[in-house]
Amino acid sequence: MLVTLNELLPDAANSKSAVACINVFGFEDARAILDAAESLNRPVILATNKDMVDLLGVESLAGMLVPMAKASSANVCVHLDHTYDESIVYQAMKFGFSSVMFDGSQLPLDENIRRTQQVSAVAKAFGVSLEGEIGSVPYEEGRDHIKSIYTEPEQAARYACESGIDAVAVAVGNVHRLKTPTCTIEYDRLAQIEQLVEIPLVIHGTTGIPEADIVRLKQTRIAKFNVGTSLRMVVGNSLRKAMLAEPGQFDRSYFMRKIMPDIRAEATRIIQLLA
Secondary structure: OOHHOOOOOOOOHHOOOEEEEEEOOOHHHHHHHHHHHHHHHOOOOEEEOHHHHHHHHHHHHHHHHHHHHHHOOOOEEEEEEEEHHHHHHHHHHHHHEEEEEEOOOOOOOOHHHHHHHHHHHHHHHHHEEEEEOOOOOOOOOOOOOOOOOOOOOHHHHHHHHOOOOOOEEEEOOOOOOOOOOOOOOOHHHHHHHHHHHHEEEEEEEHOOHHHHHHHHHHOOOOEEEEOOOOHHHHHHHEEEEEEEOOOOOHHHHHHHHHHHHHHHHHHHHHHHHHH
16 A cells, blocks of 8 residues: 555654665566565665666656556555655655755755745645755765765754654764664664654665664664665666576566565565664
């Protein structure tokens, strides 16, 4: 069933579990992730990133993912990840995404609030949930223009209160696109944010966080963990292995079907870890 973040995150924020938000790059990985969520009877968020939006556009992505979500026995949110251009956010709402992220984290605070407020008004009209970011979660590779700025608790409180968002991503030591779990989380900073911010919190860069920290973090008000790199690594490694093992095969669908169990296993691991 297609749902918004507002139907998933408030309960998660007040519990000792969280919801997995997994980046998808095609039909096969989306199907494998939904299979994992359905088998575990857990909700899941299918997220599309800037690379996929640039490649396919939001209309095509919505056309693929929204029907899959509606047909699923699990509660599924279809979410547009980090997006800096309001026009793309509005297109995603129009074509059926149930959740969007307007990322104004690179802007001065007042401008971030002002522009996010405008997006929030449209999101509410569409019945779509809205995520924002305060501070700035850096990238290990790519996105060189993205700053590394820890979230200041007082700024987070003002942003959450004034912007109209439903969930806020924070920077507390987490890093996008780390291939190994080497992040050091600033728990004191997170605790201050929790005291001041009432809406659900979001962590990006989950692959770079040690499992023990993920278990600890999910017991806070962090309700959503974004995961992409570990799935991309599974897909790449499994495809290389499968193609080397059968050099006479050339059908893309053949190889993708071969590796879907590996994708499903990684999605299952993530969802169970957050349950």
